[in-house]
Amino acid sequence: MTKIEVNGATLAYDEAGTGSPVVLVHAGIADRRMWRAQLPALAARHRVIAVDLRGYGDSELPPAPFAHHDDLVGLLDALGVAQAALVGCSFGGKVAVDTALAYPERVSALALFGAPVSGTEWSEETEQLWDELVGEADPEDFAATAAGEVRFWVVGPTRRPEDVDPGLIRFAEEMDRRALAAELELSAIEVSELDPPAIDRLAELRVPVLVGTGADDVADLRRLADRIAAEAPRGVRLPDIPDAAHLLPLERPEPVNAALLDFLP
Known part of the structure; x- marks a missing residue:
């Protein structure tokens, strides 16, 4: 684990490999450890960074307003990364999409697993x-x-x-x-959201977008994955991976790693 100052907060991350940068962004029910199978697999070709979002895992939470998507770009700045592919699961996918919309020049590709997007309404x-x-x-x-x-x-x-x-x-x-x-x-701190939210801006995602879900994840997220892949101009929908639910990269790392290695630039 390494820690680095980003936008006035200390963020924790793990890093491995060299090559084109890839940032792994964890689910809201998890932390960077959920990527334990992806970090070594992707490091064969990429500089892989698995980060704890502010307040999660080993990262700090100063009592000041912030936005997770600003923090991701601040992390890239602090690490000297001009552009990176973002891989997000669940809430981490939401943050990745918001980052790509707020800072399109900093994101080379998106891979989303079981991801909502900002503005999503549950059925x-x-x-x-x-x-x-x-x-x-x-x-x-x-x-x-x-x-x-x-x-x-x-x-x-x-x-x-x-x-x-x-x-x-x-x-x-x-x-x-x-x-x-x-x-x-986090509920006691002002966390800024993307405005306008991503749900009606999917066509603005100009980078390649890979979207996947577990076959046992909630139906809303499987339908949303279909929508993201259809509306993002360069969207690709993976077939649902059987015998897996929401933490797909953790539960079924082999097909996820294979898909990522085939997709990432």
Whole structure:
């Protein structure tokens, strides 16, 4: 792990390899450790940087307004990177898309896994599913909330917990407990959003865009992946990867790594 000053905050990251730069941006229920299988695989051809977003993992959270997409570009500046491909999962995909829209000259390609985009509205079906699987957990009971969120996201709506590697569930719950603590602190700080949001600006994404989901992820995100790939001028939709839900790069690293190595410039 290395730490670096970015926009007044200290961000933690891991780095490996040389070549064209690639930045890995984690899910909101995780941290940079979710990319443990991608970092060595991509480092054979690329300079790979897996970052903890501000407040998450080992990165700090100064009590000052900020935007995650500004931080990503600040990280590129601090590392002397003129342009990078961004690979994002879930919330990290949202941040990656916002970055590409706010700073198009700094992004060479986007790879998105289970990613919403800013301005996404969840369907009533997904809201009901959340209530069923996560329920009304005490937001300060991180263990209970993490268990519910991992049931929703990592197991997914179409599988049972016993269908999923128990080691994956334990690791995801541990990461999510830390992420929930981060989100509680983030709720007290002004976090700027992209304006206007990305949902109606997908046609502005001029770089190559790879979009993938797990076959067991929530239906809203699979439909959104179809929309991103259709509206981004250079969008490519991967077939849904079977027996995988929301943390696709962590759960099924082999097909994800193969797709990334084939796609990244």
